[in-house]
Amino acid sequence: MTADARPWTAPVAAGPVTATVRLPGSKSMTARAVVLSALADSPAEILRPLRARDTTLMADGLRALGTRIDTSDPERWTIEPGALRGPATIDVGLAGTVMRFAPPVAALAAGTVTFDGDPHARNRPLRPIIDALRTLGADIDASPSGGLPLVVRGTGTLPGGPAVIDASASSQFVSGLLLSAPRFAKGLTLRHEGPPVPSAPHLRMTTHMLRAAGAVVDESEPDRWVVEPGPTQGRVWTIEPDLSGAAPFFAAALVTGGSVTLGGWPRDSWQPVDTLTGLLTALGAEVTQNDDGLTVRGTGVLHGIDADLSEVSELTPVLAALAALADSPSSLRGVAHIRGHETDRIAALARELNKVGAGIVEHPDGLDITPRPLHAASFETYADHRMAHAAAVLGLAVEGIRLTDVACTSKTLPEFPELWAGLVTGS
Template sequence: MAPGIVGARRQNGVVTAEPRPWLAPSASGPATATVRLPGSKSMTARALVLAALADGPSVIEAPLRARDTTLMSAGLRALGVGVDTSADDRWVVEPGPLRGPARVDVGLAGTIMRFLPPAAALAEGTVEFDGDPHARNRPLRPIVEALRSLGVGIEASPSGGLPLTVRGAGLVEGGEAVIDASGSSQFVSGLLLSAPRFTKGLVLRHEGPPVPSAPHLRMTTHMLRAAGAVVDESVPDVWTVEPGSLHGRTWTIEPDLSGAVPFFAAAMVTGGSVTLAGWPAASWQPVERLSELLTELGAEVTRTADGLTVRGTGSLHGITADLSEVSELTPVLSALAALADGPSELRGVEHIRGHETDRIRALATELSKAGAEVTEFPDGLRIEPRPLHGTTFETYADHRMAHAAAVIGLTVTGIQLSDVSCTSKTLPEFPELWAGLVARS
């Protein structure tokens, strides 16, 4: 994070946020810009864990520097890993023997609370995990029970979540485990990332409703293989990871696709054009599904050597969509649906009730306050566009809720965010980047 970013501050090397009310700026014309965004949070988190467990040093190029990733780096340092984040564009990870005692602050990050306990089980000593107040409400029991079944000593809260204590024995025997990962694909990813270091590797079987966010699971297995792991996912809902070394390497992080979505939405709402610069020819993120959804909503999406471009066509259409693979997009797509020319149904995302907040309930509440007619389902929303008006849009310490409010504020005056600093979770520069985009409209 560059010095001087408003709404975020550093304490002991960790980005923390201070509540900051913010009036979402309205656009006076088409938003047209080329934006350069930091790296993917999901890829940065996975690269950090794989580098920490590798047999030699790694370099992470173009990482995301935000609250989630600085807390992840701090958690790995607490476990004895050398993580040099002094350069914004190039982090160096020097693996070392994992050790306790240690305390890990997860903030509100699902990646930390689900990726680091399996790694902590490989440490010698006790590792304690806790985080923001709402982090204690985020589901964690499935990964706790899976680790216990593998012989790991863990003490959890009565709900099976934070605060959590892992009593590392220096190794995990591994073997076979069964998990219900219908609440989050991160339960699977967290176990797979450490599995090559288990003495017997891991055969992990999912039993339950479908696992959401399949692209994130594919990202995990792709990155494991890139680090030298042998992974078999040929049997549905079964992942087999052979024991073996993970190799240090250079990771080049793609721009964050989820972080780009509000900027693409700005082009759609205002009839402009936004290009995400630096987009790779081949991606580990769900760009095809995003392109399909934005096209159905009324955008034109193209990929060229210049990047990924979204153009508004002057109209927004209601859609019926299963978002189970791209649930992170639900808040911004809900905002677009509230501004569309017809009703939308967005389903398949029951698991986002366990994200930074209950996103389904929060979206229903805040969009209704702004004037939309919203029906809440267990797994999603039906949104009937109505004339919208200004309101105070609660963000619930959730960066995606802030993004949704900012999109609505482009065409609805008087949308006041209760706190925009929550965007520091994944993009501390968001308020300034957004204001700059709107100023060019």
């Protein structure tokens, strides 16, 4: 537990929850929009961005490189690109987006840029993107493990060209390179070699947003991305509500037999909404969408599922909590890479779900979960916002789920404890 940890007992639902929630913007979209705006050739605006630790660190890091970013209006950020330069020091916190999206930008800066972050950030995988950047012409010093701390010595340009990467540990390795690739002198021809790249919807988000900024991207061949060199334009980015952040709120509808609507959800989304709704339906939900938003209704039953979560791995902790409350066993697989997230999420979920009484079998790439009577326990959150979400979902039905730290939810949703308590109590 860190010195600024905030212990918290998850509230128990007295009955079905019925609510419309309006959540901040997508972390993934906000991070990409900030980077693309900093690299554009004209000013940009970001409407309804996520203001949380990860996105604040991203903005601070790009400010340190010379970009003018005004975040004083929480609903409208303005970004004016500037000449990228060092010296600069960038704190990545525990954010995969910052540690993987910002070094390629730093390689385009003139000067020395140093990266470091929270203690566990040094354990998160970085070597594949660092090795690829070196192939593309970057001068980078890394730790013996190939990760943080990093020192990037930029010359104001990067040759670019062809590179090979194993992105099986994180799709962010690919996204980080693609976002900066239009500024590389020769563009980028990137090929993935290795086990499948996880979280494919996030890659599609990256290429959609690059094209929206005017980049020319060819992804017609599997595991190969070609980005042509050339200018990109600043534009107005409207950020969708965060689908991963909505998952625990939707889960509350299933656990309590209630109804939760995510307000402001767009008809056409760059996030994997179809995959999420399919999973929730398999668990026992009814999912509908209209002009009010995306609505999930619990049906009074919660079924176990057998699911490959490789495309939506961020949902694993909340789905694991639902599986522990279901009426039959579940198998969640395809997520070996989440062992390298904010914590080893597979091991952490196995440990904490076992602690509250669930039957758990841990596999290299997932969990088998057998529901059993659950009981009160202290639930370690491991400085991981998704672990805190899982604990909150369990606490809806199990009295006495005590989170060691709910402050870690500030990573993506600082107001989570208050929103959650309001949802559960109806206030």
